[in-house]
Each structure stands twice: as structure tokens, then as C-alpha cells.
Amino acid sequence: MSVPLLLFTYAVAAAAVAPLLSRGTWADRSPRVGIFVWQALSVTIIAGIVFAGAALAVPAMPFTSNLAEFLQACVMTLREQYSTPGGALVTTAGGITAVAVVARVGFCLIAELASAYRARKLQLQSLALLGRRDSSGQFLVVEHAEAAAYCLPGRHNEIVFTSAALGALDEDQRAAVLAHETAHLRGRHHLILAAANAIHRAFPRLPAFRIARTELTRLIEMDADDRAARSSSRLTVAAAVVRLAEAGSTPNVALGAGGTSALARVRRLAAPTAPLGALRVVLTVSAAAAMLVLPLTVAAAPAVSSAYAQTCPTGFPAST
Amino acid sequence: MHRLGQLESTIMDRMWSYQGAAAVRDILEDIQREREIAYMTVKTVMDTLHRKGLLMREPDGRAFRYRPTQTREQYAAAHMGEVLAGGSDRTATLLHFLEQIPADEVAQLRAVLDQAAQPKAQTQVQTQASE
Numbered sequence: 001m002s003v004p005l006l007l008f009t010y011a012v013a014a015a016a017v018a019p020l021l022s023r024g025t026w027a028d029r030s031p032r033v034g035i036f037v038w039q040a041l042s043v044t045i046i047a048g049i050v051f052a053g054a055a056l057a058v059p060a061m062p063f064t065s066n067l068a069e070f071l072q073a074c075v076m077t078l079r080e081q082y083s084t085p086g087g088a089l090v091t092t093a094g095g096i097t098a099v100a101v102v103a104r105v106g107f108c109l110i111a112e113l114a115s116a117y118r119a120r121k122l123q124l125q126s127l128a129l130l131g132r133r134d135s136s137g138q139f140l141v142v143e144h145a146e147a148a149a150y151c152l153p154g155r156h157n158e159i160v161f162t163s164a165a166l167g168a169l170d171e172d173q174r175a176a177v178l179a180h181e182t183a184h185l186r187g188r189h190h191l192i193l194a195a196a197n198a199i200h201r202a203f204p205r206l207p208a209f210r211i212a213r214t215e216l217t218r219l220i221e222m223d224a225d226d227r228a229a230r231s232s233s234r235l236t237v238a239a240a241v242v243r244l245a246e247a248g249s250t251p252n253v254a255l256g257a258g259g260t261s262a263l264a265r266v267r268r269l270a271a272p273t274a275p276l277g278a279l280r281v282v283l284t285v286s287a288a289a290a291m292l293v294l295p296l297t298v299a300a301a302p303a304v305s306s307a308y309a310q311t312c313p314t315g316f317p318a319s320t
Numbered sequence: 321m322h323r324l325g326q327l328e329s330t331i332m333d334r335m336w337s338y339q340g341a342a343a344v345r346d347i348l349e350d351i352q353r354e355r356e357i358a359y360m361t362v363k364t365v366m367d368t369l370h371r372k373g374l375l376m377r378e379p380d381g382r383a384f385r386y387r388p389t390q391t392r393e394q395y396a397a398a399h400m401g402e403v404l405a406g407g408s409d410r411t412a413t414l415l416h417f418l419e420q421i422p423a424d425e426v427a428q429l430r431a432v433l434d435q436a437a438q439p440k441a442q443t444q445v446q447t448q449a450s451e
Contacts, residue, residue, distance in 0.1 A: 123414065
């Protein structure tokens with residue numbers, strides 16, 4: 001019982017940490033570290049719950065490389081569990097929880113990717129009729145009075161500018177936007193977004209996943225900004241953001257709470273703060289990596305220690 | 321498949337530049353000025369465009385006369401409307417350089433940028449003056 005409880009408590013604690021993590025500007029200083037941390041946090045919350053359920057269903061899986069032995073031991077354990085009414089209930093509840101969480105996240109991820117794929121396909125069809133390729137061959141231009149620049153990720157990826165966007169930008173700024181969009185494509189940022197969207201959609205009531213999605217949406221933009229700033233200057237990237245904001249359409253409907261990330265981006269580009277120091281990066285990344293492996297480790301610990309107990313009966317603490 | 325897409329775009333280009341309706345033969349002759357192409361190829365693609373709702377047609381003798389259902393501007397506006405609407409929805413379909421910004425925030429953005437650019441411009445002026 002202690003392992004499932006431990007894992008469940010861990011998952012709840014990890015979810016409770018999310019609002020605290022979103023405070024401050026540590027992630028804005030090193031967006032890539034931030035992206036990894038938020039992804040690790042999302043995964044660890046889900047893994048914690050899944051493994052808690054699995055550990056309830058199958059308390060101490062024997063650890064052996066012999067398949068027949070393994071299956072036999074599984075059956076024995078399960079039969080033992082089911083022999084008492086309470087045990088059966090707990091086992092079933094744990095198993096259902098684990099399977100349901102995995103299935104729900106998987107389903108939402110597939111749905112998200114499929115709808116994005118369909119929408120992109122339609123967009124590419126329209127672009128084939130509307131877009132003309134720029135003389136550099138790097139992007140498509142669509143005649144339109146509102147300034148916008150975006151990329152369509154995927155196998156037939158494209159970067160698109162509206163004619164108004166090209167008109168609003170000078171050559172350096174256009175190169176900066178192009179570099180920003182190229183960074184999105186190279187970094188496979190759409191997959192980061194799709195996963196964050198899917199997890200949020202799977203558990204819409206959980207604030208942790210909503211916060212993770214908001215943070216990741218902002219951080220991939222900042223990461224792309226940083227990459228764009230390598231080939232041009234930070235102020236050029238900032239100027240491109242401002243020029244496009246001025247030439248773009250202004251929606252008359254209010255956007256979601258928290259406003260847009262554009263202001264944070266421009267402030268950050270205009271007055272850069274030093275990125276996180278090497279020590280802090282190492283510590284943060286190690287902590288995030290530890291979060292990734294912890295649920296599995298905790299869930300597998302009883303099995304591993306029992307395996308040790310079988311193979312080396314002396315000299316090793318069988319259980320702690 | 322890709323070449324078919326190109327042909328669709330070529331034909332729509334011509335249909336949009338036509339004033340009024342055009343028969344398959346008009347478009348065919350238009351394209352044949354630049355390259356060899358069969359009547360049936362053009363007709364098939366125009367049928368497809370009709371089926372997709374991009375062209376409408378009316379019978380004219382034994383053939384049809386086609387015209388675009390929307391002007392290029394209308395089609396572009398509808399397409400871009402969809403693109404921009406997706407921007408605030410945060411789907412993974414496409415990644416915008418910038419989400420849509422409320423007017424008051426645009427002014428704020430400009431202020432931040434000008435403030436950052438100013439000290440630099442001043443130091444440039446100073447160094448130029450000292451030279």
C-alpha cells in the first residue's frame with residue numbers, strides 16, 4: 001500500500017508545484033531549460049498517477065528475465081490479491097485508473113495531432129492557389145491587407161508572409177522573422193504544443209496542465225526569438241515584433257486572461273537579462289530529469305529489491 | 321499529385337484574371353500559349369475545382385461556362401480569416417510569429433522598443449560627434 005500512496009502523493013505534490021514554478025522569470029532567461037522542466041513536470045504527474053494505479057493493481061511484480069516464470073508469478077500475485085474482497089476492489093480500481101489515464105492521454109494526443117494534420121492539409125491546398133513563392137524560395141507570400149507571418153509545420157512545411165507583413169518589415173526584420181519561424185520548424189515546436197494541448201484537453205480541470213500549456217506556448221516563442229537573435233540582433237527581432245503588431249489586425253474581442261506574451265517577448269529582447277548560470281542550468285535539468293525517472297523507480301523498487309533478494313540473498317538489504 | 325495541384329493553381333489564376341465566365345477551351349488556349357496541354361486534362365481539373373466549390377458553371381450549348389465562386393481577394397480573406405482566428409485558439413496547426421494584439425498593448429510594445437533603441441541612438445550620435 002505504501003508505494004501507491006507515495007506515488008499518488010508525489011503526483012499531487014508535483015501538480016501543486018506548477019503555480020509556484022510559473023512565478024518569476026527564471027524560465028524566460030533560459031527558455032529551453034524551461035521547456036524541458038514543464039514537459040518533465042507534465043509527464044511526471046501523469047506517470048505518478050499511472051504507476052500508482054499500476055502498483056495498486058500489482059503490488060510487487062517479480063523481476064525476472066524468464067518470461068514463463070514472470071507470467072506464472074504474475075498470476076500467483078493477482079490470484080492472491082483477488083482472494084480477498086477488499087483486495088479485488090483495490091486491484092480493479094488501481095488497474096482501471098492506470099489504463100484509463102494512459103488511454104485518455106493517448107486518445108487526446110492522437111485527436112490533437114489528427115485535427116492539426118487535417119487543418120494543415122486544407123491550408124496547404126488553399127496556399128497552393130493563393131500563395132506565390134518569394135524569389136528567394138524560402139517562403140510563400142499571400143496577398144492580404146493584414147500583416148501576419150506564420151509557419152505550417154509537418155512534412156511539407158512552409159513559412160508564410162502576408163503582403164502586408166512584407167510591407168511592414170525591412171529586410172533585416174524580415175530575415176529575423178524568417179529565422180524565428182525556421183527555429184519553430186527545426187525545433188519541432190508544434191509537437192511540444194500538441195502534447196501540451198492534448199494533456200490539457202485530457203484533464204481540463206487540472207490547473208497544472210493549463211499552466212504548463214500557457215508556459216510552453218510562451219517559452220517556445222522565446223526560444224525561437226533567441227535563435228533568431230543569433231543571426232540578427234535582439235533589437236531587430238524586437239522591432240519585427242512591434243512592426244507586425246502595429247500592422248496586424250487588432251481583435252475587438254478580449255483575449256484570454258494573462259494577456260499576450262508579446263510584451264514579455266519585446267521587454268526581454270530589448271533589455272536582455274543574463275541566461276541562467278551553468279550551475280543553475282545543471283541543477284534544474286538534473287531535477288527535471290530526476291522527476292522523469294522517479295515514478296518508475298518508485299514503482300519498480302519493490303520488484304527490483306525482491307529480485308535482488310532472490311539472486312543475492314546475502315549481503316543486500318532485501319527491503320528498506 | 322503535386323503537379324495536379326500546380327495545374328489547379330494555374331487554372332484558378334487564369335479564372336481570377338478573367339472578367340466574366342470562361343469555357344474550358346478559353347483556358348486551354350490560354351495555357352497552350354505557354355505549353356502543350358490536352359483538353360481533357362484541363363477539363364478534368366476544372367471539374368475538380370467545380371466539385372471543390374471554387375468554380376461554378378452554367379450550361380452553354382454542349383459545354384459549360386465557368387466562373388469563380390469568389391474573387392481572389394474574397395478567397396484570400398476567408399483563408400486568412402481562418403489562419404488568424406486559429407492564432408488565439410493556440411492549436412498546433414500552425415505557429416504564428418505573433419498572436420493578435422489589442423490596440424492598447426501595441427502602444428505599450430512601441431514604447432518599450434523606443435526606450436530600448438534610444439540610448440543606443442544617442443551613443444551613436446555621441447560617437448559620431450566626437451569623431
